[in-house]
Amino acid sequence: MGISRKASAHWEGDLKSGRGTLTTPASGLLDGTRYGFNSRFGDEKGTNPEELIAAAHAGCFTMALSAKLSEAGHPPESLDGSAEVDLSMEGGPSLSAIRLKMKARVPGLDAAKFREIAEDAKQNCPVSRALSAVPVTLEAELLG
Structure with a gap:
């Protein structure tokens, strides 16, 4: 059996005005890290x-x-x-x-x-x- 890693995403709202968070439960390095349309296509702070x-x-x-x-x-x-x-x-x-x-x-x-x-x-x-x-x-x- 191989190694398995997990991450989760939570999203609220529509694509352009909605917001989401990313979490990596085992490491905790991403713990509710923000992402959204403007962090992906614009200059807003957050990841993508x-x-x-x-x-x-x-x-x-x-x-x-x-x-x-x-x-x-x-x-x-x-x-x-x-x-x-x-x-x-x-x-x-x-x-x-x-x-x-x-x-x-x-x-x-x-x-x-x-x-x-x-x-x-x-x-x-x-x-x-x-x-x-x-x-x-x-x-x-x-x-x-």
Whole structure:
């Protein structure tokens, strides 16, 4: 049996003027965290699904890269990853692109091998596989 994680959402009202909250009961990190139309499409404080997907993807990819580098005999000194998720409104709302960025310090590894391992991690982390319908690009930089 695999690992299961849970989050819940509560919403009141219509799409544009309604408000919701997100909760992650086990960790408590999201405990009634606000989200709504204006935090998704405007500047209102709160989170949104795309931001949460970006956080999940950045975290998953960074952990996968750490594992793959270590398996290859090159444990990283540091990894700084990020993800940007685009929401397109053409033809109805949909995720249209994800851009992963990585800056890494990995002693004893050349740039070509680093790029190969980073591409493998991008393709095979669980979040990338779950989001396989969305084009994902990677900008990976090996630092001194």
